[in-house]
Amino acid sequence: MIRLEGVQKWFGKFQVLDAIDLQVAAGERIVVCGPSGSGKSTLIRCINGLESVQKGRVVVDNIDLTAGKRNVDKVRSEVGMVFQQFNLFPHLTILQNCTLAPMRVRGASKEEAEATAMKYLARVRIPEQANKYPSQLSGGQQQRVAIARALCMTPRIMLFDEPTSALDPEMVKEVLDTMIGLAEEGMTMLCVTHEMGFARSVADRVIFMADGRIVEQAPPEQFFTAPQHEKTKQFLGQIL
Numbered sequence: 001m002i003r004l005e006g007v008q009k010w011f012g013k014f015q016v017l018d019a020i021d022l023q024v025a026a027g028e029r030i031v032v033c034g035p036s037g038s039g040k041s042t043l044i045r046c047i048n049g050l051e052s053v054q055k056g057r058v059v060v061d062n063i064d065l066t067a068g069k070r071n072v073d074k075v076r077s078e079v080g081m082v083f084q085q086f087n088l089f090p091h092l093t094i095l096q097n098c099t100l101a102p103m104r105v106r107g108a109s110k111e112e113a114e115a116t117a118m119k120y121l122a123r124v125r126i127p128e129q130a131n132k133y134p135s136q137l138s139g140g141q142q143q144r145v146a147i148a149r150a151l152c153m154t155p156r157i158m159l160f161d162e163p164t165s166a167l168d169p170e171m172v173k174e175v176l177d178t179m180i181g182l183a184e185e186g187m188t189m190l191c192v193t194h195e196m197g198f199a200r201s202v203a204d205r206v207i208f209m210a211d212g213r214i215v216e217q218a219p220p221e222q223f224f225t226a227p228q229h230e231k232t233k234q235f236l237g238q239i240l
């Protein structure tokens with residue numbers, strides 16, 4: 001479903017991604033972790049074309065992102081993304097946040113888009129908030145809206161960039177539970193997160209990044225109990 005080959009990326013003279021090779025199969029659940037500044041966000045932003053790469057190939061669902069702008073648009077409509085800062089449109093209601101892209105990008109009718117939105121708002125357990133504005137919701141609720149909004153585009157892949165890092169502790173679980181639900185339904189997921197409990201219970205594979213490289217990857221059991229690389233051990237020592 002996702003294939004990165006020899007990806008390199010620079011911001012000016014600073015190399016942020018180096019020799020990234022990564023393959024993700026349909027239905028696979030990947031957790032990406034690593035120190036701040038190691039390139040995790042940049043990596044997942046490359047997968048939906050929010051960032052371009054200077055070298056190598058990025059292929060998502062057989063669409064080569066490195067072969068033209070039209071492909072970037074195609075991939076974006078198949079890949080849902082959820083950010084640390086929920087990024088909801090503040091001047092639109094929850095329902096309007098969820099129907100905007102399906103109507104504009106997919107050409108759905110208002111009725112159709114609203115029915116789909118209500119279905120996903122029910123899935124994330126906040127249908128009763130549909131007519132409120134983002135500022136009237138808690139952080140955890142806003143993040144669940146962000147997930148529902150992404151699902152309204154019926155993505156084949158979901159990318160999460162530290163979706164619980166900006167939340168108060170008591171709201172982390174409700175968002176993780178929503179993500180666990182998605183994983184159980186077989187969604188292909190790539191999650192940057194330091195929620196190691198989530199990684200242990202949900203991930204098929206944990207990827208550890210440092211200095212723009214994938215330093216180590218392994219199934220969670222192996223990753224947590226027998227990390228190979230010195231940098232991985234150091235990192236796990238700091239967060240566990």
Ligand code: ADP
Pocket residue numbers: 011016034035036037038039040041042043
């Ligand atoms: P992470 O998500 O692992 O914390 P990022 O991918 O956000 O890391 O960033 C990796 C490095 O690239 C950091 O040193 C960051 O400062 C730098 N960086 C990220 N985005 C930009 C940008 N748009 N311009 C210049 N440098 C950037």
Ligand code: MG
Pocket residue numbers: 040041042161162
């Ligand atoms: Mg980041």
